[in-house]
Amino acid sequence: MGMTLAEKILAAKCGKDRVSPNEIVIVPVDCAMMTDILGPRMISDEFDRLGMGIKYPDRVVIVADHYTPAATEHQAEIVDFSRRWAAEHGVSRFYQLEGPCHQLLAEKGYSRPGNIVVGTDSHTCSSGAFGCFGTGIGSTEMLGVLISGEIWFKVPETVRINWSGSLKRGVMAKDIILRTIGEIGHDGATYQSMEFGGDTIEALPMDERICISNMAVEAGAKVGLIQADEKTVEYMLAHGVADAAEAPRYAPDSDARYCRVLNFDAAALEPVVSCPHEVDNVSTVSEAGTVKADQIYIGSCTGGRMSDLRMAASILRGRKVAEGCRLLVSPASRTVWMQALKEGVLGTLSEAGATILASTCGACLGLHSGTIGRGEVCVSTTNRNFIGRQGSKEGSTYLSSAATAAATAVTGRLTDPREFL
Amino acid sequence: MRGxxxxxxxxxxxxxxxxxxxxxxxxxxxARHAMEGVDEDFYSKVKPGDILVCGKNCGSGSSRETAPRALKAAxxxxxxxxxxARIFYRNCFNIGLPVLxxxxxxxxxxxxxxxxxFSSGEVVDLDSGRAYSFAPLPQRLLDMLDAGGLVAQLEQEKNRRGEK
Known part of the structure; x- marks a missing residue:
């Protein structure tokens, strides 16, 4: 019996020929990532009291992305504390204002094929787009990882998700993952590995693949893996990861054992949205009814990369944001920001009436830079629409692709982007 | 444990x-705002030792350990x-909050x-009189809970090493 992608990575990392679902393995952690919101501030007292130190400081990455730029004095103190803690504990890899951590892990080469990445953010599964076993953990779990340099995992069962065929114009990776979660359910892959494949996935650029892996946790999954290929290596090389080609690119065996296999037809996929207040509450845009939008948010580690911004610009070029509606754009990283600037994408969006924000997690979880008020509706390219997530619990969030979000900005109501393409 | x-x-x-x-x-x-999304009075209702009972997919979403910690503090x-949800489940054990x-x-x-x-794998609802059994937790998790969570367990191990 062969192995799935998750089993291959874990077996290689724990030095075994093979591992099987439900077996407990202990693996070394290649990259331990902490954010400002759930990082040093949550563990510092206990960590210092234990006095055991960080085993591998050069494997630790600290990213101030949730409270940057700080909206309050207290947020500023948390960012400052994170920076000082990193310096005091020999962690040189500290970043701030570079963008949400998952995009940063991708661009800086920390999301590396065959590696184990853990982070104090549930969307660390984004690293799966690189064939990298990335998963979210809690702060105390991270404390254990810092001290030991390793972590235990129960080897997950794997659900294989195949997408075949060509996407229609105006349909994006976000539609693929929302449709998948709509089918599986928000707890349908709990504890499992989601392994995405098929010619549709292979044809997607890395930008779009990251969007898919990013949301695996929204179905409850531990990881959302995509087999690394030439595109993976090209992306890493383009971002300055010189030894990208040397990383092991595992493939699942043809006789791997899956707990479930799902097959989807990309050609039949229409633009979809997750309606309030659960991610698996998925409907086609055309069937979602009339939804007036107060705010449109294009950004985050889920929906703020170049593919998203270019798509939004192609719809908004020569058009204006609807009266009474605000469009906020937060590029997924400083690198994305600069690229979008060079390509004229930020200009196009600004001319249409968009407000370009810093690269930050802020609005995604109602911290700052786009918090919604009572009764307001936000159409958002982010990953979660839980009640109160983006601000008032009397507000609501519809999750969509950047194409749908841009079309919605033009009309002021939830709109199928194909009307403008 | 009774609550x-x-x-x-x-x-x-x-x-x-x-x-x-x-x-x-x-x-x-x-903790004063815990569960505010579904119950504004949660904090004032809960007494030390009380037990939270939920349906499916409890703790889904973020890796924020603040969730079990705030419940515990409440x-x-x-x-x-x-x-x-798996991260929440793991977080609960790590902070010494038993879940079932x-x-x-x-x-x-x-x-x-x-x-x-938790050791024998039995739950009794004293009001309905119904009893339920569940698979007892693996020893490593029981040990962690007994110690009071991962940090307390690490501290014990460190002290034991120091004594040798």
Missing amino acids: TVHKYGDNINTDIITPGKYMELSIEDM GISAIVAKSF ELPETDEIGDGDTLDIN
Whole structure:
């Protein structure tokens, strides 16, 4: 019996020929990532009291992305504390204002094929787009990882998700993952590995693949893996990861054992949205009814990369944001920001009436830079629409692709982007 | 362990338990807002030792450990649910808050008194008189809970090494 992608990575990392679902393995952690919101501030007292130190400081990455730029004095103190803690504990890899951590892990080469990445953010599964076993953990779990340099995992069962065929114009990776979660359910892959494949996935650029892996946790999954290929290596090389080609690119065996296999037809996929207040509450845009939008948010580690911004610009070029509606754009990283600037994408969006924000997690979880008020509706390219997530619990969030979000900005109501393409 | 039940439904996610807007606060202050998304009076209702009972997919969403920590700080001593999201489940053990998967939570009423024995794998609802059994926890998790969580366990191990 062969192995799935998750089993291959874990077996290689724990030095075994093979591992099987439900077996407990202990693996070394290649990259331990902490954010400002759930990082040093949550563990510092206990960590210092234990006095055991960080085993591998050069494997630790600290990213101030949730409270940057700080909206309050207290947020500023948390960012400052994170920076000082990193310096005091020999962690040189500290970043701030570079963008949400998952995009940063991708661009800086920390999301590396065959590696184990853990982070104090549930969307660390984004690293799966690189064939990298990335998963979210809690702060105390991270404390254990810092001290030991390793972590235990129960080897997950794997659900294989195949997408075949060509996407229609105006349909994006976000539609693929929302449709998948709509089918599986928000707890349908709990504890499992989601392994995405098929010619549709292979044809997607890395930008779009990251969007898919990013949301695996929204179905409850531990990881959302995509087999690394030439595109993976090209992306890493383009971002300055010189030894990208040397990383092991595992493939699942043809006789791997899956707990479930799902097959989807990309050609039949229409633009979809997750309606309030659960991610698996998925409907086609055309069937979602009339939804007036107060705010449109294009950004985050889920929906703020170049593919998203270019798509939004192609719809908004020569058009204006609807009266009474605000469009906020937060590029997924400083690198994305600069690229979008060079390509004229930020200009196009600004001319249409968009407000370009810093690269930050802020609005995604109602911290700052786009918090919604009572009764307001936000159409958002982010990953979660839980009640109160983006601000008032009397507000609501519809999750969509950047194409749908841009079309919605033009009309002021939830709109199928194909009307403008 | 024995406590009074506070009963909620399915998908009690981490944004409900500790909303993002309160994440700047201390755990004790965050606890005052715990569960605000579904019950504004949660904090004032809970007494130390009480038990939270939920439906499916409890703790879904964020990796924020503030969720179980705030519940614990509010007085919750154990959580029983039909199923848990994995990061939340792991976080609970790491901070020393025992959790238990039980398919029959629909039969347990708000305000009932539950008696839970994690070592033997038994739960008794003292109001309905119904008893349930569950697979006892693996020893490594029982040890972690006995110690009071991962940090306390690491501290014990360190002290033991120091004594040798």
